[in-house]
Amino acid sequence: MISVQDFLLIDAPAMVTGALAALACALVGNFLVLRKQALIGDAMSHVVLPGIVVAFWVTGVISAVPMLLGALVAALVAAGLIEAIRRLGHMEPGAAMGVVFTVMFALGVVLLERSGGRDVHLDVQHALYGNLEGTLWIGADGWGSLVDPSALAELPRQLVTLAVITAVIGALIVLFFKELRLVTFDPALATALGFPAHWVNLAMTVVTAAAAVAAFEAVGSILVIAMFICPPATARMLTDRLTTQVWLSALFAVGAGLLGYLFAAFGLGWFGIDASLNAAGMIAVVAASGQVLAMLFSPRHGVIARRRAIRRSADEATAQRLA
Amino acid sequence: MIAQPQPHRSPIDPAAPLSVRDLTVTYDRKPVLWGLDYDAPAKGLIAVVGPNGAGKSTFLKATLGLVPLIGGTVRIFGKPVGEMRDRIAYVPQRESVDWEFPASALDVVAMGLYGKIGWLGRVTGKHKKTALEQLDRVGLADFADRQIGRLSGGQQQRVFLARALAQDAQVYLMDEPFAGVDAATERAILATLVDLQKAGRTVIVVHHDLDTVAEYFDHALVLNVRKIGDGSVADALSADILRQAYGGRLATAHLPDLARAG
Amino acid sequence: MENLLDILLFGGGYNTRLVMVGAALLGAAGGMVGSFALLRKRALISDAISHATLPGVAIGFLVAFWLTGSGRNLPIIIAGAALSGALGVLAVQWIKDNTRLAEDSAIGTVLSGFFAVGIVLLSWLQGLEMGGRAGLQGFLLGAVATMTVAEAELIAGLALAIVVVSLLLFKEFKLVCFDPDYAASIGRPVRFLDLAMMGLLLILVSIGLKAVGLILVIAIVIIPPAAARFWTERLSVMVTIAIGMGAVSAYIGAGLSAAADDLPTGAVIVLVQGAMFAVSLLVAPNRGAIAAVLRTRSDRRAYAAGTLAEPDMPDRGRYPE
Numbered sequence: 001m002i003s004v005q006d007f008l009l010i011d012a013p014a015m016v017t018g019a020l021a022a023l024a025c026a027l028v029g030n031f032l033v034l035r036k037q038a039l040i041g042d043a044m045s046h047v048v049l050p051g052i053v054v055a056f057w058v059t060g061v062i063s064a065v066p067m068l069l070g071a072l073v074a075a076l077v078a079a080g081l082i083e084a085i086r087r088l089g090h091m092e093p094g095a096a097m098g099v100v101f102t103v104m105f106a107l108g109v110v111l112l113e114r115s116g117g118r119d120v121h122l123d124v125q126h127a128l129y130g131n132l133e134g135t136l137w138i139g140a141d142g143w144g145s146l147v148d149p150s151a152l153a154e155l156p157r158q159l160v161t162l163a164v165i166t167a168v169i170g171a172l173i174v175l176f177f178k179e180l181r182l183v184t185f186d187p188a189l190a191t192a193l194g195f196p197a198h199w200v201n202l203a204m205t206v207v208t209a210a211a212a213v214a215a216f217e218a219v220g221s222i223l224v225i226a227m228f229i230c231p232p233a234t235a236r237m238l239t240d241r242l243t244t245q246v247w248l249s250a251l252f253a254v255g256a257g258l259l260g261y262l263f264a265a266f267g268l269g270w271f272g273i274d275a276s277l278n279a280a281g282m283i284a285v286v287a288a289s290g291q292v293l294a295m296l297f298s299p300r301h302g303v304i305a306r307r308r309a310i311r312r313s314a315d316e317a318t319a320q321r322l323a
Numbered sequence: 324m325i326a327q328p329q330p331h332r333s334p335i336d337p338a339a340p341l342s343v344r345d346l347t348v349t350y351d352r353k354p355v356l357w358g359l360d361y362d363a364p365a366k367g368l369i370a371v372v373g374p375n376g377a378g379k380s381t382f383l384k385a386t387l388g389l390v391p392l393i394g395g396t397v398r399i400f401g402k403p404v405g406e407m408r409d410r411i412a413y414v415p416q417r418e419s420v421d422w423e424f425p426a427s428a429l430d431v432v433a434m435g436l437y438g439k440i441g442w443l444g445r446v447t448g449k450h451k452k453t454a455l456e457q458l459d460r461v462g463l464a465d466f467a468d469r470q471i472g473r474l475s476g477g478q479q480q481r482v483f484l485a486r487a488l489a490q491d492a493q494v495y496l497m498d499e500p501f502a503g504v505d506a507a508t509e510r511a512i513l514a515t516l517v518d519l520q521k522a523g524r525t526v527i528v529v530h531h532d533l534d535t536v537a538e539y540f541d542h543a544l545v546l547n548v549r550k551i552g553d554g555s556v557a558d559a560l561s562a563d564i565l566r567q568a569y570g571g572r573l574a575t576a577h578l579p580d581l582a583r584a585g
Numbered sequence: 586m587e588n589l590l591d592i593l594l595f596g597g598g599y600n601t602r603l604v605m606v607g608a609a610l611l612g613a614a615g616g617m618v619g620s621f622a623l624l625r626k627r628a629l630i631s632d633a634i635s636h637a638t639l640p641g642v643a644i645g646f647l648v649a650f651w652l653t654g655s656g657r658n659l660p661i662i663i664a665g666a667a668l669s670g671a672l673g674v675l676a677v678q679w680i681k682d683n684t685r686l687a688e689d690s691a692i693g694t695v696l697s698g699f700f701a702v703g704i705v706l707l708s709w710l711q712g713l714e715m716g717g718r719a720g721l722q723g724f725l726l727g728a729v730a731t732m733t734v735a736e737a738e739l740i741a742g743l744a745l746a747i748v749v750v751s752l753l754l755f756k757e758f759k760l761v762c763f764d765p766d767y768a769a770s771i772g773r774p775v776r777f778l779d780l781a782m783m784g785l786l787l788i789l790v791s792i793g794l795k796a797v798g799l800i801l802v803i804a805i806v807i808i809p810p811a812a813a814r815f816w817t818e819r820l821s822v823m824v825t826i827a828i829g830m831g832a833v834s835a836y837i838g839a840g841l842s843a844a845a846d847d848l849p850t851g852a853v854i855v856l857v858q859g860a861m862f863a864v865s866l867l868v869a870p871n872r873g874a875i876a877a878v879l880r881t882r883s884d885r886r887a888y889a890a891g892t893l894a895e896p897d898m899p900d901r902g903r904y905p906e
Binding site: 034178181184186190192193239241244 | 415427434437440490
Binding site for chain 3: 085092282
């Protein structure tokens with residue numbers, strides 16, 4: 001059995017950080033999935049790397065504000081480039097995106113290797129699959145720390161950044177829910193009614209990048225995509241209401257974050273093996289598994305329910321013919 | 324041919340619900356609309372007709388500012404579109420949205436009220452009641468809670484119509500509302516359009532079916548990149564204008580029929 | 586810099602030269618297969634494939650370890666990667682066909698889900714005492730520095746085979762990309778040809794892992810054809826340019842990375858390709874950005890002056906149905 005102190009030092013901050021990372025991305029992801037722009041999340045999670053590295057290069061420190069600014073600039077540059085290539089090259093958006101995010105990611109990798117790469121806090125490994133295990137609450141010293149201001153002040157930086165960004169994203173979605181719904185469903189009508197769709201889209205790109213950069217440190221560039229897509233896609237399989245979908249996705253995201261971490265940290269221990277697995281990877285595995293279950297077993301939209309409905313109607317048709 | 328600058332276009336009448344002058348739109352250097360001048364008659368029920376690729380949908384979109392103009396002006400009651408958004412309602416083609424979207428019929432109709440609610444405003448019970456009344460007008464009150472993907476094509480078209488009604492506009496722009504609907508829905512939609520006209524609104528409809536133009540509408544605008552003709556259906560659908568718009572491929576047998584019907 | 590020039594001009598050792606030629610062949614094959622993927626609008630499927638190879642890499646490593654005592658066995662790892670990539674493609678197709686989720690969500694799910702499984706497997710492998718496991722990280726971002734002669738020969742051979750097969754089926758692929766329905770109507774086996782294209786893409790991605798890495802291998806499929814598209818309207822010319830760009834960029838990239846050994850090969854190759862793309866986007870005649878801006882400006886001026894050529898009498902439309 002692990003001690004309370006170890007739990008608060010190692011496991012609790014990593015669990016909460018993982019859950020918040022999944023939550024921040026999933027909230028935004030709902031709208032990406034519905035606009036069939038899920039891969040914008042993919043692109044953004046890659047392009048924030050050069051932004052972060054350049055910000056680190058310029059300021060010499062790892063801290064939330066410059067990293068966020070660097071990543072946002074990179075995201076806007078990427079969005080502009082994608083749009084320009086799409087228009088000028090008459091290219092499908094997928095290809096334009098692929099060109100931009102691979103080149104920018106490559107740039108980030110080379111910069112990382114050439115500059116701050118030797119710094120322990122920022123290296124290619126973490127860029128690829130995060131460093132959830134390195135999220136420690138040094139000041140924790142028993143349950144009392146949860147209400148002790150001086151201990152709370154030492155909460156890990158990533159966790160605090162993520163909490164702030166998640167709260168901002170949540171607030172934006174509540175405030176602009178109506179506008180998001182309209183622009184997502186019918187951008188032409190939105191523009192005609194005086195809600196310019198391209199401004200909302202741009203804001204969406206910025207928020208996506210913010211979620212990606214906040215989650216980046218915890219789970220790395222690639223697994224962020226699972227957080228953007230899997231919880232909303234799971235919810236999408238289960239409901240026909242947008243509000244329900246957003247709430248469900250939040251629930252699934254938090255659940256995947258908590259469960260994924262637990263499986264990674266203790267899963268092998270249950271089989272008597274003394275080792276742990278990559279936590280960020282496990283969170284994504286749990287999120288994707290949830291989606292597979294929903295795709296199969298959703299009561300109305302699941303594959304099995306659909307097959308059964310088709311068979312039933314075929315049976316009825318046969319019965320009618322025979323009657 | 325070289326286009327001359329147009330020094331003497333007629334002045335815009337502020338009473339006209341929709342006026343365009345020299346409206347020109349290109350997609351990738353290919354002209355889609357060319358130098359269009361048009362004044363929609365107030366309280367008209369107007370069909371926009373022309374062959375495929377004639378720029379009919381583009382005409383509506385350009386009017387609403389949804390596509391960039393190469394040149395020309397658009398005025399709604401003499402004012403720029405930006406100032407008159409609450410006076411125009413637009414019904415896009417049904418295929419333009421994803422009907423799997425997680426929204427009920429009532430949600431979609433309520434979207435018509437978003438312009439009046441404005442940024443940050445909430446959708447209240449009062450708005451939902453208004454939306455429900457409009458759904459009732461198109462005969463779909465019983466389907467208010469149904470997810471839009473589980474409505475038939477005709478019902479989806481009527482949801483779009485109800486949304487436009489909810490906008491309570493002066494000018495209605497509709498892109499092929501009769502496309503792919505059954506005969507009963509077609510009659511129901513037409514009845515609603517006539518109601519709108521009786522209530523003093525101007526209704527401009529892109530229409531694909533030449534055979535019913537004269538029966539359903541009282542004015543027409545015939546396009547083929549340029550304006551070929553306009554006026555009352557009788558004037559606009561003369562054999563000469565139709566031949567210009569559609570060319571020789573329009574079955575000649577149709578022309579006298581249409582002209583007579585007009 | 587002298588060192589680099591030396592290497593580019595075949596002054597490096599035999600190994601370096603072999604690796605560079607292998608990379609060039611890989612780049613050429615990427616340009617070739619990628620051209621068809623781009624025209625068939627399948628660019629981002631490659632992204633799903635490449636990320637989906639990771640579990641196969643890890644499992645291939647394990648199988649190789651059990652069979653040979655060392656996990657370092659490129660043929661088995663390539664086979665594992667191709668199999669798991671194929672599973673990824675099937676998964677994307679299954680989600681698209683059987684659920685309400687669209688292709689982009691399907692790609693994102695498969696990409697991240699498979700990658701996550703791979704990462705978890707790798708984190709487990711790292712804890713085991715197995716020979717050669719250090720090399721596994723190299724599959725993420727590519728490492729030619731540690732490539733053996735046999736590995737380079739295998740990659741070069743398979744890349745060459747991809748180019749040859751694509752050339753043999755060039756006419757058929759072209760038809761299927763342009764008009765699959767017509768291809769079917771004249772009796773071409775469209776499904777088989779599609780599968781063949783997908784198979785070549787799978788092999789390409791799998792052999793690209795070692796040199797370019799799975800994160801960026803999609804770039805050698807997408808960027809050269811996309812850049813080539815700016816220069817021409819003809820498929821045969823486009824494919825030729827894409828092959829050339831792919832080969833040259835991979836050759837230079839592998840050389841650069843060999844000259845400065847802390848640079849990951851894949852990232853350098855992609856940056857070279859990015860530079861080629863940027864040049865194409867800007868200066869290509871007709872389709873390039875500068876040409877387009879100049880043209881629009883002259884159009885606007887001509888329109889304002891009233892001298893823009895009016896369209897001829899517009900096309901006669903068909904009588905509406």
